[in-house]
Amino acid sequence: MNPHLERLHPYPFEKLRQLFAGVTPNPGYAPISLGIGEPKHPTPAFIQKALTQSMAGLANYPSTHGGEPLRTAIAGWLERRYGVPPLDANTMVLPVNGSREALFAIAQCVIDPRAASANANGGALVMCPNPFYQIYEGAAYLAGAEPWFVNSVPARNFAPDYASVPDHVWARVQLLYLCSPGNPTGAVLTLDDWRQLFELADRHGFVIAADECYSEIYFGAAPPLGALEAAHQLGRSAGLRPYANLVVFSSLSKRSNVPGMRSGFVAGDPDVLKKFLLYRTYSGGAMSPPVQSASCAAWNDEAHVQENRNLYKEKFTLITPLLKQVMDVELPDAGFYLWADVRASGLSDTEFARGLYAEYNVTVLPGSYLARDAHGSNPGRNRIRMALVAEVDEGLEAANRIVQFCKDLKSSS
Numbered sequence: 001m002n003p004h005l006e007r008l009h010p011y012p013f014e015k016l017r018q019l020f021a022g023v024t025p026n027p028g029y030a031p032i033s034l035g036i037g038e039p040k041h042p043t044p045a046f047i048q049k050a051l052t053q054s055m056a057g058l059a060n061y062p063s064t065h066g067g068e069p070l071r072t073a074i075a076g077w078l079e080r081r082y083g084v085p086p087l088d089a090n091t092m093v094l095p096v097n098g099s100r101e102a103l104f105a106i107a108q109c110v111i112d113p114r115a116a117s118a119n120a121n122g123g124a125l126v127m128c129p130n131p132f133y134q135i136y137e138g139a140a141y142l143a144g145a146e147p148w149f150v151n152s153v154p155a156r157n158f159a160p161d162y163a164s165v166p167d168h169v170w171a172r173v174q175l176l177y178l179c180s181p182g183n184p185t186g187a188v189l190t191l192d193d194w195r196q197l198f199e200l201a202d203r204h205g206f207v208i209a210a211d212e213c214y215s216e217i218y219f220g221a222a223p224p225l226g227a228l229e230a231a232h233q234l235g236r237s238a239g240l241r242p243y244a245n246l247v248v249f250s251s252l253s254k255r256s257n258v259p260g261m262r263s264g265f266v267a268g269d270p271d272v273l274k275k276f277l278l279y280r281t282y283s284g285g286a287m288s289p290p291v292q293s294a295s296c297a298a299w300n301d302e303a304h305v306q307e308n309r310n311l312y313k314e315k316f317t318l319i320t321p322l323l324k325q326v327m328d329v330e331l332p333d334a335g336f337y338l339w340a341d342v343r344a345s346g347l348s349d350t351e352f353a354r355g356l357y358a359e360y361n362v363t364v365l366p367g368s369y370l371a372r373d374a375h376g377s378n379p380g381r382n383r384i385r386m387a388l389v390a391e392v393d394e395g396l397e398a399a400n401r402i403v404q405f406c407k408d409l410k411s412s413s
Contacts (some may be wrong), residue, residue: 005142007141008138034388035365035385037337038387039257044257051290051291054293062287063286064280064281066093066292073300087267093267095265099253103211105283106139106175106207106249108143110209124143125169126148126174127149128149129177132183145175157185170203176197179210180227181333182335183211183335184339184367185337186337194225194230194231210249212227213253216254219331227248228246244269244271246269252264254336256304261291261294319338319399322400326344326402327341327345328340339367342383344406345409348366349382352364362402365385368382386398
């Protein structure tokens with residue numbers, strides 16, 4: 001067996017099951033989960049219709065490269081959304097079966113173990129934000145590299161502190177995963193952040209894998225800055241190798257409420273995508289024709305995305321002030337998570353999650369489960385992640401139970 005499998009950590013939800021083992025939640029309350037970031041808004045009817053009307057495509061083997069209509073639809077969306085020049089849909093766009101599997105696979109394609117062994121400073125590094133989406137860490141281990149975590153800091157609105165990374169560490173990085181808007185913090189990288197990271201990628205030759213699956217859920221008038229958009233603004237979208245060292249990952253799961261459809265894309269540096277397509281030709285990552293047809297319909301429509309965004313705005317506008325009564329929590333830049341400090345309760349993040357589940361049958365995820373101890377701290381400790389993915393009434397009910405739980409703790413202390 002692959003010895004790297006032994007290095008994988010239990011997934012956060014497995015840890016949560018262990019934390020709740022032996023706990024019987026209060027039967028007086030119906031269960032409400034804010035633990036898993038699974039969209040609960042209805043899938044738009046026109047997407048379902050496009051899927052079911054394309055079932056004849058099941059009789060055909062799909063191309064790993066994806067059909068031209070889908071690649072063109074994705075390229076068009078990127079151009080409209082980010083104001084970038086026209087993308088070559090043949091060389092700069094690759095449909096994938098959800099961003100998760102592609103985020104994992106890119107490390108297996110990018111990491112060069114020969115270069116790692118030749119580096120006098122040590123082996124290959126895959127840099128990740130901390131806290132982070134655990135796929136990044138697992139991909140690093142199974143590619144034969146080591147993860148190196150960059151802690152998110154409150155002073156940067158919980159964005160990773162890349163300026164704290166020593167130059168000798170950057171010299172070993174072959175792949176940089178970043179998530180903007182971030183999971184779980186909701187932080188969005190600035191143009192200055194991107195300028196710094198592009199300069200480092202040019203100097204050290206690593207690939208940037210930008211995870212942007214939360215890009216369409218935001219609360220202000222201006223949408224979050226994207227990686228391709230930043231690269232274009234900094235003069236990196238033209239020349240012989242446009243978007244050098246940069247590939248962007250996105251998905252319809254959150255944007256269009258179709259997590260079960262498993263539809264996303266990778267876009268950017270044509271040199272990286274050429275190799276990634278070769279890799280995926282062997283690994284068998286083709287998207288089914290009906291899903292391609294439904295995806296075309298979704299990428300070509302913005303009305304349903306605005307409706308979805310309005311639902312999240314309503315929830316966050318109502319729920320955040322309620323929770324601010326009892327905990328340190330702010331509206332994030334974007335995304336559908338609240339990242340709350342629970343130290344005022346007198347409990348750790350794990351104690352808070354276990355107690356809330358036992359007494360009020362509400363599930364939240366301890367922040368320490370989403371991070372690693374790195375550089376003297378765990379940036380998720382004493383925080384909880386709440387996924388506001390359910391309908392408004394259920395979210396408000398959960399918030400009111402959390403408020404009451406915190407008030408119970410205060411009155412008993």
